[in-house]
Amino acid sequence: MTEPFITWSVGPFTISAQMLFIFIAAAAGYGVMSLYLKKLHVENRGEILGTFLTSLIICAVIYKLWPFILDPQLLISPGNLLYFAGGPYAVYVSAGVAVIYFFLQSIRKKWSHHSLDSFMAAITTALIVFSLGVKNYGLPSPFSFGYMYEGVMYHAVNFYYSWLFLLVLLAALILVPSSKKYARSITMLTGLVIAYGLAAPFQV
Amino acid sequence: MSLHKKILIVILVASAGAFLWMEQQQNNFTSGTDGQSASLPHPGHSAPDFTLEQLSGEGLVQLSEAAGNANGAVVYFWTSWCPFCSASMEAVENAHRVHGETIHLIGVNVTSQDSKQAAENFLKKHSITFPNVMDQDGAVADMYYVPPVPAVFFVDSGGTITSRKTGAVTTGELEQEISRLKEAD
Known part of the structure; x- marks a missing residue:
């Protein structure tokens, strides 16, 4: 686990721990989706994976261009395209559009429920990997485990999330049959909400 | 089963x-x-306090005092050679002109990775009026996991970091976070 705001520089390139683990999480999600569809012998696996990849690209592009959507005047200086990214609600909007895009494609192309189930498995996996990789210091803790910083023990909230999200994924894959339409997706969605509810009291 | x-x-x-x-x-x-609790440079935790000398020579600036005497403070780490800092300096200055009476804007030049002369020229070039301090040995920057620059921290009047961003900051982001500081106070 790394500190969230640590950065590494290689020549002119700088990457933060958070950004690195976002990439790793996305790759892990893609891998799990691929495996999931392969195991269930879904016919249009390649097309579904391609759409997932497009969703990720849409997410990244919207996040990058969001400042220019909110404030088009920034485009007066084209150099600003290099400097600005993100901003108010950028994460939610970019992620939301990506999810909607995948959802609409799955309806339009009449994919089986496995596409949405694999999508949810990919998202849950990405959340597990990201939570495992980047430290999240919670409230000061009464327990002897957690992150020690300047003599104070803090809840390792990211670890809590990671553990709970892992259980959600396992529960959906092991306890719910894949043949039940959207049952795995609903289980994962519900599980993620419950997991958040269980770990949130320890978060600042 | x-x-x-x-x-x-x-x-x-x-x-x-x-x-x-x-x-x-x-x-x-x-x-x-x-x-x-101990101070951590993470949102939701107490901002590590610091006292640094101003580039203008007008005395010292202490974060906890600046934030406590207003609705909060915005701490903006920068260097003169950073194009990202240059791109967002105007937005920070505008925020100071609009909200300066209720929110204290503090620029922190990471002087350990810059020079005082270059920093002063940079402030003059961008017509900056908010207080800027020098982090000569980089100790404050280290506490806040800076560089990379720019990095901006929003600190409420109680000294808690409400938000942080690494990278160029827009007027929209500053307005949103400053509004939150004012509402929370």
Whole structure:
């Protein structure tokens, strides 16, 4: 686990721990989706994976261009395209559009429920990997485990999330049959909400 | 039901039970303390305090005092050679001109990676009027995991970091976070 705001520089390139683990999480999600569809012998696996990849690209592009959507005047200086990214609600909007895009494609192309189930498995996996990789210091803790910083023990909230999200994924894959339409997706969605509810009291 | 399903159900129930028990313990612990904690440069935690000399030579600036005497403070780490800092300097200056009476804007030049002369020229070039301090040995920057620059921290009047961003900052972001600081106060 790394500190969230640590950065590494290689020549002119700088990457933060958070950004690195976002990439790793996305790759892990893609891998799990691929495996999931392969195991269930879904016919249009390649097309579904391609759409997932497009969703990720849409997410990244919207996040990058969001400042220019909110404030088009920034485009007066084209150099600003290099400097600005993100901003108010950028994460939610970019992620939301990506999810909607995948959802609409799955309806339009009449994919089986496995596409949405694999999508949810990919998202849950990405959340597990990201939570495992980047430290999240919670409230000061009464327990002897957690992150020690300047003599104070803090809840390792990211670890809590990671553990709970892992259980959600396992529960959906092991306890719910894949043949039940959207049952795995609903289980994962519900599980993620419950997991958040269980770990949130320890978060600042 | 197979054995591994039974084991998984036991783990699920035990985990949910453990978290509920931990929450109970946490509630007892929190009610028995005054909420004091170490400072961490993360949102939700107390901002590491610092006192640094101004580039203009007009004296010292202390973060806790600046934030406490207003609705909060915005700390903006920068260097003169950073094009990202240059791109967002105008937005920070505008925020100071609009909200300067209620929110203290503090520029921190990471002088350990810059030079005083270059920093002064940079401020003149961008017509900056908010106070800027020098972090000559980079100790404050280290505390805040800076560089990379620019990095901006929003600190409420109680000294808690409400938000942070690494990278160029826009007027929209500053307005949103400053509004939050004002509403919270």
